[in-house]
Amino acid sequence: MKPLLRPISLSAYAGIYIVLTLGLFALLGWLTLGQLDRADRDIRQLQLEAAEAEFDAAMAGIANQARTEARGLAQWDEVRQQLAEPTYYPYWRGYRMLRSDLLSGHTLAAHLYNAQGRGLAMLENVQMPRKIEGADQRLVMEGSTLNLYLFEPIYGFAGGEEVIGYVGLKKDFIPWFVQSSRFHYLDEESFVFDLGDGDTIPVEALGEHVAFGLRANPQAEVVREVMEKAVVRLAFTISLLAILFYVMQALLLAVPLRGLTRDIDRMKDAARPLRIRGNDRFMPIAELDKVRRSLSEYQEKLSEVHTDLDEKNKTLWQMAHHDPLTGAYNRRAFDVDWAKLNDVISGRRIDVAFLLFDCNHFKAINDTYGHQVGDEVIRILARRINEGLRHGDRLYRLGGDEFATLLLNCGEPDAHMVAERCAELVSIHDFSELGIKEPVRLSVGVSLSGGGDAGALDALHWQADIAMYRAKRPGSPSIQFYREDMGDGADALVSNQVASAVYDVLRHNQGIEMHYQPVVRTATGETEYFEALARIVHADELLMPGSFLPVVEARRLEVEFDAVVLEAVLADLDAGVIPEGTGVAINLSGHSVVSPRVLDRLEAFCRHRDAYKLVLEVTETALIRQLESATRNLHLARDQGFVVALDDFGSGYSSLRYLGDMPVDVVKFDVTMIEQMARGGERRRMMERIARLITEAGYQLVAEGIESEAVYASIRAAGFHAAQGYLIGPPTRPPERRRVG
Template identity: 40%
Template sequence: MATQPRSGFSINAYVTSFIALTAVVFGVVGLMAFQQIDDVRGQMRDQAVQAARAELNANLQQLVDTLHGALDGLAAWDEVRQQLVDPTYYSYWRDHRLASSGKLPSIRAELVLYGSHGTPLDGLGPALDAPPPAGAWVQRVDDTVVLRSVRTVQPPTRNHPLGYAELRAPLIEILRAGQYPFRYIEPASLHLLMEHDEQVDVAGVGGRTNFVVRADAADESLRDALLSAVLRAGALALFVALLLYGTITAFISLPLRCLSRHIDALSSGTRRQHCPRLFVHELHKVWNSLQDYHGRLSALHRRLDDKNRELWQLAHRDSLTEVFNRRAFEEDIRQAFERTRAGWVALLLFDCNHFKAINDTYGHTVGDAVLRGIAGALGRGLRRGDRLYRMGGDEFAAMYCASTPGKAVALAQRCLDEVRREDFCSYGIREPIKLSIGICEAAVEEVRGYSDLMRRADVAMYHAKRPNRSHLALYSPEMEADSDGLVSHWTRDTVYEVLAGSQALQMHYQPIAHLGSGDVKYYEALARIEREGELILPRQIMPILQSQRLETEFDCAVLRAVYDDLTADHLPAGVGVAVNLAAPSLLDDAAQSAIFRLAKFLPSRAIMLELTETSLIANIERAAEALARLRAEGFVIVLDDFGSGYSSLRYVADMPVDIVKFDLALVHSLGGEQRLGAVVAGLAKLMRETGYELVAEGIECAELAAEARRAGFQLGQGYALGRPMRSPRADACLPVDARDD
């Protein structure tokens, strides 16, 4: 059976999952974009810091150059030399003349003159190191960072310096004042990291200055623009997703749900759903196709129901008489026994006396008309609701269940009266039509299934057909003693089904063992037919085969069953198997073909063919030739039931056999009459010395086994050595009555 596929999710779930996945992807992409923007902005900030530091160094250098230019001019000014020669009016000159001379640089700067020994002319402040440092340097004085630069003042006529001129400028204040513009630095944030009185060369000032880089308006605008763009894109994506979700829900999901409910309604047979308004062409087409398919499927189901009813009628009705047939009978009686646990059940079997003679005398057309007339009369005789069945040929049956007994005989008598009233003369028949009716009426718990009910009705029918008897017979146990040769319709039909290929045939295997060690040499295959849990034994099978001369066909079925069992390894490896055959099977092509199929298992397993002496005597010459060919192929020939027939020892000597099985009547004489036992023992000794291997049948006790062994028998068969079983390899075996074989 095909497995059912797993149920999926709804379309809304898929759409929601798709939107969620899109949002996640969009968020990840946005985060990656912001990360990349931050990386670029970080690089830009680094570049701005580098540019700002370069800009600071450039402004410092420009400031130093301005200071140096002014200082060079002052060092060459005659008034400066005069002040160094005669500093009497130095303070006045510095505060008035110098301030108005225009010699000082445009920046805030203070001129300090030193004598040749480095002492300030005004006597204020520390002395200057002599010689003073070249270039410019920066020094923190209290809280002020001062840029200082010194030049030596030389007289025009001699090399000895007159003194020194120094310009001092407040570095941070000048830079913060905006005289030197900054593009990248916030001037107010400038701060030089120096200790008190620490001196630093101008080249090292840039690395020790902290500052804040000016914010780039374009960078902030770009960031704001990107953030705004991402938020707008997210809002737009959310709007599109919601719009898509609503559209799919309205135009696809809801119509699909309606289609699903419609299909469920069709499956359960409830009222169908109304078609919704479908805006998608494909869904509308699916709806129309579903409606059309359902209509055609409903019409097909109606036609199929009609055909099923017609087929049921053909399968359960007899085409000639239009009553129910044997198949319907078997189904009805089986169901009746399954439903009924208590109460009474009655079976009536009707058989037309001498119908074959009527059919042969007047022809099949008249015979068919007679059968239709009988069916009509029996139908009128039965109660309303009772079914009449044609079992085959001129046999009919009726069956019913009741709570109380005693009604079957009256019902059968009414049927006989209806048949007597039927005008069969209108068909051109001069002889009266008479029926024999066998009746079995019993409590359900008393009969062993419906096959037992059929057998009892057959027994009653057998008595109803006897001369000088009433044509109506009710079964009683006393009838069994006079019905040993009776074969029921049930058994006969089962045997015919086996010959037609039914799988009901079973082979049970009984061991043939060494009387000394008890080891099994081979198994004899014994036929059984299983039907409805019951076994049909050879004593019931053989009369049917012999009366219809079907022994060869049955042997073919047995050979096929043994072949199948050997192929399925039902028997232990290496142990032989014996098959009973009728002598005509040796001369039949189909039987010989089935025999030679068993050669496949030679020589790993011995294959024995058992034949009775009486069957061989009928055509000993041709049988001997066939047996010789089989022996040449490796088969072992066994003479079965020796002593039960009328053959002489000369016939036995002429038969090409390897093993002789003494009939159980001879074997049982070993433990009985002394004279007969001595004859059997002598015969066994003679045949053993001639080269035959001997088997004693009917060994049912240890004492008889010991007698047979003393008489010279090597092998034995019987209950004392092992019962027949379905499969000797199985742990549990199915014993049956070996006396039936």
């Protein structure tokens, strides 16, 4: 099961960290700048309020200043002189009043009025009203100039209350206002008035008609500039540190780690353990250096162990695949090479010669001169035959005095030459040194195959076997090549009766006879199906599987034999030998399960699947050998209507895990398991628990070897689906339906 999350690289983590750090900083920077903006707004608001207060104070100040100035004039003796005697007022106004120090700058005009508010003289360009209503202060927009008109009463003499006239002033208000006031917050250059030409307002109402800007706040701007620069510098620094951090982690961690990973991957993919590269290279991180050194040391140890293991494997393989007596390859090596050969030449036209060697009268030599001499003879035979083989050819000791070799790309002449050379080398050897007086000779059976047909290859062994037995016949040449006619008539007889019977069955489909043992359903006691069991009738004798199956297996004839069995059962089905409404179970070897030829033959059974229950029985050992291909084929068989039964459960691996991996419908308990149940006690309880476990897993359980009522009762109680055994009925031909209970 794949993990939900895939691990990511150190650089990616570093990148994420950097992005998160930068993101966090950006957020903090944004918040800081936001706070600066808020502080700016607050400061600006305070400045605005201060500017408004400043404006009001300045207005009050200028109004007071204007009034003071006007009062100064009103208290001037010469002003009262003019009111009393205005004869020379124009002169006095021009030379005295307008030039008086009592008038401040920005005075545009000044004029005196009598107690009735009339100007003292009708002057031209006086720029002042001719008549006033009394004391007053007002602002008048004249063109683009805002003028202040101020009229202040003049009293008779100091301390007097009698108004004898008025002094009037006209001021260019804005320049006067600006120059007379000091502004810290208000920008005096920014005054804008919403007054039109001729508009007149009271002085105190000016605040309602003016808009102004604020002076730049250098402190706030400096603070903001400093803060912004600080943020930018900090951002630059953090970015630089992030890049530095990334580069550092890349240089210090990621690159060395990748190097280590590459080395480990390379070592993983290598056939042999390698040393970690750059072991002497500088590793900047102490912990990493320690890891590398530890790994390197571990790798060196592993390499040593591997080398040692190689040696041991080599020795073991040597021991496992060689015959300790002769040094030749043994039967196991033969089986492996034979399987490889099938793969190598599958579908190709490669000439293959199979040579089977057998020592004539070896049993007599062994019996006459003893086992030690016999063993020495075997060793000499192996050496001499080996000397006769071509370079690279392998010699296998199949058992006793039987040797074999497989010659690739070898036609009949070459095979014959090799066989002759081997026989010659044995015949010229001086066995008298062992005290053997009789000549020691080889019989050689040779079979040839020119195509890639798997069936032809499978036949090589028994063909060479037949040829070899022909060579042993008195008067026959000691080297015999298999021919088709060797199986005919009396020539079919070989020294081994059972093998002969098997070969008869395989070559002529003669002698095979199927017997059927009933399998009853425990729930009903009725026969559910029959297990087909092969018998060979040979020379009026009925050969049981215990005698011929070893020959079949030894000669690798399982596929051919199973094919014959399938044909025989099919024939019985076609002939109606097996009662309808029942079924038939057919045993298949492991080789047959993975054989396409056998699978093809199963198709023919499809026509009976409606009338019969069709069961294929396979052993778990056979399945496990080639689990994948066997599983695939059994699925196909199930699709064709077969029920798959796992035979002899408990005799082999008996692994419930394997059971889960197999396409099995029925589990057939081996006789040994049933015997455990018959014994009772704890073993029975354990078997019952296993049976219950398998039943609950959805399998049908079949018990074989039921020979007593008590055992039958116990397996019924244990939940077995079906049972077979001599209690129910022995294998018979024709099949006999039985009922139990």
